[in-house]
Amino acid sequence: MTVLLFGITKDIVGSGTLSLAANQSESIQTVAELRSFLKGKFPKLGGLSSLAIAVNSSYAPDETKITETDEIALIPPVSGG
Amino acid sequence: MNTERYIRQTSLKDFGVAGQQALSKSSVLVVGVGGLGIPVLQYLNAMGVGTLGMVEQDLIELSNLQRQVLFSEEDLGKQKLQVAYDKLRAMNSGTILKTHDSFLTRDNALEIIASYDVVVDASDNFATRYLVNDACVILKKPFVYGALHGFEGHLSVFNYKGGPTYRCLFPEPPNNTSIPDCNENGVLGVIPGIVGSLQALEVVKILANIGEVMYGKLLIYNGLNQSFHKINFPVIPQNLKRSSLEKSYEIPSCTSLKQISAASFKKVMKGTDSWQLIDVRNTEEFNQDPDPIPQATNIPLSELETHTDQIKPNHILYFVCQTGIRSLTAISLLGSQFPENEMYSIIGGMDHWRTTLQKASKSLD
Numbered sequence: 488m489t490v491l492l493f494g495i496t497k498d499i500v501g502s503g504t505l506s507l508a509a510n511q512s513e514s515i516q517t518v519a520e521l522r523s524f525l526k527g528k529f530p531k532l533g534g535l536s537s538l539a540i541a542v543n544s545s546y547a548p549d550e551t552k553i554t555e556t557d558e559i560a561l562i563p564p565v566s567g568g
Numbered sequence: 569m570n571t572e573r574y575i576r577q578t579s580l581k582d583f584g585v586a587g588q589q590a591l592s593k594s595s596v597l598v599v600g601v602g603g604l605g606i607p608v609l610q611y612l613n614a615m616g617v618g619t620l621g622m623v624e625q626d627l628i629e630l631s632n633l634q635r636q637v638l639f640s641e642e643d644l645g646k647q648k649l650q651v652a653y654d655k656l657r658a659m660n661s662g663t664i665l666k667t668h669d670s671f672l673t674r675d676n677a678l679e680i681i682a683s684y685d686v687v688v689d690a691s692d693n694f695a696t697r698y699l700v701n702d703a704c705v706i707l708k709k710p711f712v713y714g715a716l717h718g719f720e721g722h723l724s725v726f727n728y729k730g731g732p733t734y735r736c737l738f739p740e741p742p743n744n745t746s747i748p749d750c751n752e753n754g755v756l757g758v759i760p761g762i763v764g765s766l767q768a769l770e771v772v773k774i775l776a777n778i779g780e781v782m783y784g785k786l787l788i789y790n791g792l793n794q795s796f797h798k799i800n801f802p803v804i805p806q807n808l809k810r811s812s813l814e815k816s817y818e819i820p821s822c823t824s825l826k827q828i829s830a831a832s833f834k835k836v837m838k839g840t841d842s843w844q845l846i847d848v849r850n851t852e853e854f855n856q857d858p859d860p861i862p863q864a865t866n867i868p869l870s871e872l873e874t875h876t877d878q879i880k881p882n883h884i885l886y887f888v889c890q891t892g893i894r895s896l897t898a899i900s901l902l903g904s905q906f907p908e909n910e911m912y913s914i915i916g917g918m919d920h921w922r923t924t925l926q927k928a929s930k931s932l933d
Binding site for chain 2: 495503539541544562563568
């Protein structure tokens with residue numbers, strides 16, 4: 488499973504993409520499960536009060552089912568101007 | 569309308585004289601005359617938008633010049649608003665330029681925005697962005713959103729034709745610790761130029777009613793690999809029903825609000841200063857906590873402003889909540905009402921307080 492990272496999430500993870508190995512991603516079946524997995528792995532992600540997650544380029548609520556082949560994106564708000 | 573001046577765009581079949589007339593009859597408010605606001609203003613001014621409003625109160629600093637390309641070295645220390653006015657005026661004397669010498673605030677936002685057709689959010693902080701959103705929803709104005717993070721730019725059109733708002737994507741402002749709002753994150757000079765130009769284009773499309781306006785989608789531009797990602801997102805109808813602004817838009821900033829660690833507060837408790845601890849969690853949370861801090865007075869955040877009689881004058885006020893976010897809001901709510909009281913928020917709230925107690929008891933074992 489590939490997760491694209493934007494804004495501060497890129498800085499937190501330290502890379503623009505995150506690849507989850509099959510043994511990690513097989514237990515992740517919904518956006519909510521992905522969210523809690525990522526927060527466990529990168530506690531600073533847990534501090535983001537608004538963090539949108541997109542699956543295959545569409546905003547995905549927590550109950551959205553995800554599979555190995557989906558393209559996920561983490562989108563936090565950004566403030567600079 | 570000066571026919572020759574705009575002939576290169578009026579000759580475009582899909583824009584034409586009609587498009588030009590639409591621009592000339594329109595008014596656009598640009599919130600923030602900085603990295604994003606400047607390209608927006610320069611292009612909309614050059615292209616013949618009838619009325620341009622600007623909201624800004626900052627002065628021009630040396631560190632602005634790498635991206636705010638309207639300004640020169642001789643402008644350092646001058647008001648952005650005045651310099652922008654003079655330069656835009658020299659570029660197109662036909663534009664009616666309106667200056668709002670202020671930052672956008674809860675008190676002036678509705679009044680300022682009301683007279684414009686389209687708003688451009690070119691601000692540089694979350695507080696203003698949520699305020700622009702809420703005011704535009706109340707006044708039913710579309711707004712063109714642009715924001716930056718490092719080499720990345722975000723763009724969307726919110727509150728347009730029943731489409732989603734900023735809060736449909738990001739319901740709540742981030743707290744002060746999660747996203748560096750006051751620590752300047754850094755931006756490569758040309759990135760706001762690109763994103764601001766994209767914002768100007770969206771404004772023109774809205775006004776001239778051409779093309780596909782970027783609503784219901786967030787565009788994410790990455791300057792390092794020239795990639796554009798478009799994310800579709802739906803409207804949350806509830807968000808369109810807003811009829812009033814929030815009580816406060818002050819997002820606790822790292823500099824203006826004082827915070828104290830749970831460990832330091834333990835020392836305060838043993839010290840000799842007169843202090844009062846206020847737990848701003850709601851009554852249920854407070855009563856269900858088996859272990860609240862015994863000295864705490866519980867005044868829920870929502871009742872804080874109406875129960876100020878419980879606040880002791882001449883005491884240093886400490887605020888605590890579950891995680892340290894509401895306690896910061898408490899300070900921004902009470903700060904102006906009690907200027908004499910020093911106020912501190914306990915970092916990490918009761919969560920940190922408990923870990924600190926555990927550590928302390930372990931070290932005693």
